[in-house]
Amino acid sequence: MQPQPKRAEWVETDVGGIAGTLDDTELMIRVKEGHEPSFALLLQKHRSPVVHFIYRMVQNAAVAEELAQEVFLRVYRARGTYEPTAKFTTWLFRIATHLALNSLRDGKYERLQETLETTSEDSAPRQLRDAKPTVEAAMVKQARLGEVRRAVAALPEKQRAAVLMHKYQEMEYAQIAKALNCSESAVKSLLFRAYETLRARLAHLA
Amino acid sequence: MKCPLESQDNLELLLDYGTARCTGREAAAFAQHLATCSACSRAIAEQQVVCGMLDEWEAPPVSASFTRRLYQRIEHGSGWRARLAESLTGAVRVLFVWRGVPIAAAACLIITAGILLDQRMATVPSHPPNAQVVEAAQPDQVVHELDDLEMLGNFDRSVRADGNSKL
Ligand SMILES: [Zn+2]
Numbered sequence: 001m002q003p004q005p006k007r008a009e010w011v012e013t014d015v016g017g018i019a020g021t022l023d024d025t026e027l028m029i030r031v032k033e034g035h036e037p038s039f040a041l042l043l044q045k046h047r048s049p050v051v052h053f054i055y056r057m058v059q060n061a062a063v064a065e066e067l068a069q070e071v072f073l074r075v076y077r078a079r080g081t082y083e084p085t086a087k088f089t090t091w092l093f094r095i096a097t098h099l100a101l102n103s104l105r106d107g108k109y110e111r112l113q114e115t116l117e118t119t120s121e122d123s124a125p126r127q128l129r130d131a132k133p134t135v136e137a138a139m140v141k142q143a144r145l146g147e148v149r150r151a152v153a154a155l156p157e158k159q160r161a162a163v164l165m166h167k168y169q170e171m172e173y174a175q176i177a178k179a180l181n182c183s184e185s186a187v188k189s190l191l192f193r194a195y196e197t198l199r200a201r202l203a204h205l206a
Numbered sequence: 207m208k209c210p211l212e213s214q215d216n217l218e219l220l221l222d223y224g225t226a227r228c229t230g231r232e233a234a235a236f237a238q239h240l241a242t243c244s245a246c247s248r249a250i251a252e253q254q255v256v257c258g259m260l261d262e263w264e265a266p267p268v269s270a271s272f273t274r275r276l277y278q279r280i281e282h283g284s285g286w287r288a289r290l291a292e293s294l295t296g297a298v299r300v301l302f303v304w305r306g307v308p309i310a311a312a313a314c315l316i317i318t319a320g321i322l323l324d325q326r327m328a329t330v331p332s333h334p335p336n337a338q339v340v341e342a343a344q345p346d347q348v349v350h351e352l353d354d355l356e357m358l359g360n361f362d363r364s365v366r367a368d369g370n371s372k373l
Contacts, residue, residue, distance in 0.1 A: 047272060052265035061266050068268075069276050076280055141262075148259050166221070167260050173218065192217040198260075199252040206255045 024088035031079045039079070043072055046089070049169060050096050056164050057100040059153055067103055071096045086178055093169065093179045097161050104157060144205055151201040158182075159194035166191055207239045211246055223250050225257075 022030070022038075024045070030038035050071055055064035074095050082091075152160060158180060165171045165179060176191075177184045210216045219236045222228040228236070240247050269275075 043273060043276070048268050051268045051272070055265045056263070065269060065272060069272070069279060072276055073279055073283070077283075144259065145263055148263050152260075152263075163260075167257065170227075188217045188221075189214075191221055195221060195253060195256060198256045199249070202256055202259055203252060205259065206252075 025084045028079070028082050028088050029084060032082045039076060042088070046092060050092065053093065053096055053164055053169060054100050056152065056168065057160060058103060059149060063103065067099050068096070070099050087175060089171070090175045090178045093165060093171070097179055101157050101161070147202060147205055151198050154201070155194050155197060159190050162187055162190045163194045163198070207235045209239065209243055209246060211249060220246065220249050220253060224254060
């Protein structure tokens with residue numbers, strides 16, 4: 001019998017070639033049964049979406065990673081009680097939203113908050129990717145991005161979470177409703193109001 | 207078709223028109239409406255501009271150390287304390303789901319357990335140099351567990367209720 005690899009080796013390794021054959025819920029059921037490589041696969045698949053969602057919620061990369069770690073820790077710790085009552089991603093984003101909203105409310109990470117006026121940590125790689133933008137064009141782009149970030153940050157928390165799940169995660173309305181613990185029609189109203197605000201705030205940039 | 211802006215029905219058409227979410231008969235009917243409604247046409251044009259701007263906002267890449275740090279935290283929390291916490295959370299989760307025991311009583315039970323563990327650890331003499339350091343479950347940590355459990359319990363209930371209502 002082959003020894004089981006250490007956890008670090010499971011990561012990025014599709015043990016038994018299960019990644020393409022099982023959906024997220026089936027993988028989580030395997031995690032519940034003690035199959036840790038399935039957890040590694042779920043982590044590999046959902047790590048970036050979760051971190052990016054929280055990043056856009058709190059607008060701080062370090063805090064986003066810290067909170068995303070908490071999300072996956074909770075998933076791992078709750079594995080024994082997991083029940084496939086909903087899509088895995090709905091469950092995952094419910095936890096992510098809960099933690100992001102809690103952190104915004106309790107102000108625990110207030111000292112770490114970046115000011116939206118500072119150059120964002122993602123600006124450098126983007127400039128490198130662009131084909132030698134002029135300084136002026138780069139400044140205009142940064143200013144636009146700053147406006148977009150401020151406009152999103154100014155949305156009420158629930159509207160912000162709904163927009164981010166709708167726009168970037170492309171989640172269905174029913175999924176967003178379950179993640180936010182409200183009805184589907186409430187989600188549609190939330191989203192309509194949120195985009196209406198964004199349209200008004202960003203119209204001058206068009 | 208009723209104007210979504212006036213009726214506040216089918217608001218998703220104003221959000222999703224022109225994307226892969228909005229296809230088929232609904233999209234065709236709305237396209238006809240757009241030909242006669244300048245307010246909806248303007249809203250759609252503005253919506254597409256906003257979505258284009260949101261597309262420009264990229265999130266930074268996740269740190270290369272993210273997964274290693276996570277596994278370190280999982281390994282760190284895999285001792286007796288974590289097993290006890292998992293057992294307690296499993297038990298309390300059942301109480302939340304069954305709703306047979308008032309939430310306040312369950313909360314008191316868990317917070318008391320956390321405080322007792324905390325006090326017990328406080329009375330342990332200092333560790334000999336080679337002894338393994340054991341962490342105590344802090345009351346605020348237990349409160350956070352309860353917070354999470356309530357959230358997940360509500361989630362299960364809302365999903366079940368939703369499923370039943372559709373049957
Ligand atoms: Zn109209």
